[in-house]
Amino acid sequence: MVGRAREHRALDGVRVDRVSADIHFAHTEHVNWVIYSGPDGVTLVDSGYAGQRVLLEASLGAVGVGPADVAAILITHGHADHLGGAAWLAEEFGTPVHAHPFELANVRRDILEQAGTGGVLRNAWRPGVVPWALAIVPLLNGRADLGVPSATAPPMRGERIDVPGQPRMRLVDGHTSGHAVFEFDDEGVLVVGDALVTRHRTSPLLGPQLLASMFHHDAGRARESAGAVGSSTARFVLPGHGEAWIGPASAAAEAALDAGAPW
């Protein structure tokens, strides 16, 4: 059940859906991010490709805030399509960037658990792979290895992260070694990054699914982690790729396991 969010604003290249009182889902053709904007401030979860900065700024504007208002950025995992905007905000505004402690090496680019040119070339014969690769190359701004050297583990207050929105963080590794999901339980919203997705250009499947194995550091573990997403009581699941899932997280996880990965 992929339904319609309460409100949405279509901007050139990015659509911003308001999924709860304070949470907005920014959806682009290639990757998504999430903006929490509440009385306690603004938190960004993931941040698009470096080449999507204009879209990131437009999405913040749609919510009525600017880049300098972002108090903190949470990164589900350190892939180029999730931390491009964070690298810019950290450099330009000194915005703190946080990820799970196990993911910091990826975010800082001490290591790179990401599909490389070899993997893409080996799979180039599969439908969708070449068009996907050609579309994303310009979005990398020539920096597939872009990282955020200043990234740290999030400041905690009890079980919650001490940033606006106060989400909980849970490790769901496999896609990368420190991939995390962020749950805003007051809003009933779970931000899942690439633990499961609802659509991807390299897949003919529709709805909750796993990314193709080429994208995972450990595909077996990624499958287990997609199942673990189902233990959340969230009513909205916001993936890194594809549409928002409006319905129980348990149903999203079940559907993703049923669909599996395209290859």
Ligand SMILES: [Zn+2]
């Ligand atoms: Zn991704």
